[in-house]
Amino acid sequence: MASIEQSMGTTVLRGTTVVRVTEATEAAEGRRVASALAGRVGFTPEQAGRVALVATETATNILRHGGGGELLVSPAERGGKRGVEILALDNGPGMRDVRRSMEDGYSTGGSSGTGLGAIERLSSECEIYSTPGKGTAVLARVFPEGSGRRDLCGESDLEIGGVAVPMHGEELCGDAWASRPDPCGCLILVADGLGHGPAAAEASARAVQVFREYPDNEFPELIERMHGALRSTRGAAVALARVCTGERGVAFAGVGNISGAVVAEGGTVKQMVSHAGTIGHEYRRVQEFRYAYPEGAVVVLHSDGITTHWSLDAYPGLREHSAAMIAAVLYRDFNRGRDDATVVVVKERRRA
Secondary structure (H helix, E strand, O other), X not given: OOEEEEEOOEEEEEOOEXXXXXXXXXXXXXXXXXXXXXXHOOOOHHHHHHHHHHHHHHHHHHHHHXXXXXXXXXXXXXXXXXXXXXXXXXXXXXXXXXXXXXXXXOOOOOOOOOHHHXXXXXXXXXXXXXXXXXXXXXEEEEOOOOOOOOEOOEOOOEEEEEEEEOOOOOOOOOEEEEEEEEOOEEEEEEEEEOOOOHHHHHHHHHHHHHHHHOOOOOHHHHHHHHHHHOOOOOOEEEEEEEEEOOOOEEEEEEEOOOEEEEEOOOOOEEEOOOEOOEEOOEOOOOOOEEEEOOOOOEEEEEOOOEOOOOOHHHOOOHXXXXXXXXXXXXXXXXXXXXXXXXXXEEEEOOOO
């Protein structure tokens, strides 16, 4: 079951349901999953109806224009109110002019041309990224009326977004990620429970619990606390990152196979260093490394369910989109398909 956990300023989004959409019956399943989640997070029947329509339109677009793809349905949080996030991903022909494609009556597939415009009107937030020949990603969030905007990192100059998707055939994701505000920016945790399924999910959930309960600990002490808390579990790989705009730096400490990188605007990539070991089983030491955080840079953290051979240079204009959209596109094109997969992105807000 999808859930939202909040404690001491920490926000943790858990419970992504993946619906693979290759035929009309699977599109109907996407609508059912989204409607059910809307009911669980407290939407009225009318509000849930909006969610159902957004799910229907996004799934239909995947089928009609993308040749099939995935619908990711997750809980969302904004202004203290719960909502539903629907992420539609395909590797179809893409769109050359996204703005024109959102105009009612415009269609390249012989339809009425109202789908994307309807998604935008029904959603509280809507974002589309499309590249000719590489596919389309549609991110839509629906919240109750009147909920003010609130980002996971509060009022900082940073925004953060991510996806955590279970391995095909599993209901629970063995990965988890969490964030909380920090005086200089954001503090991020990514945990990858050993293996997959419920036992892996338990291990990563315990790492998140320690992250919540000890907000003032330094990285080595926090990882040592996680090590003790995970002794009775399968264990996990964990990584902690503190992204600071004032100091223009990133502090990173990791054990296991969580990858981290700082991607500068010019395309230069600085890979972060993680130590060998498994939290809860065995590790020798933890050293906190520090990296420069140039203006305009993007920080990317991901589990080993994502291949390391990704590059933002292949996606024109993507870094101008939200952190959540960047994470979604990287997941779509670089997930290995045989493990849980998590991508978390941190970037500075663009100021008008």
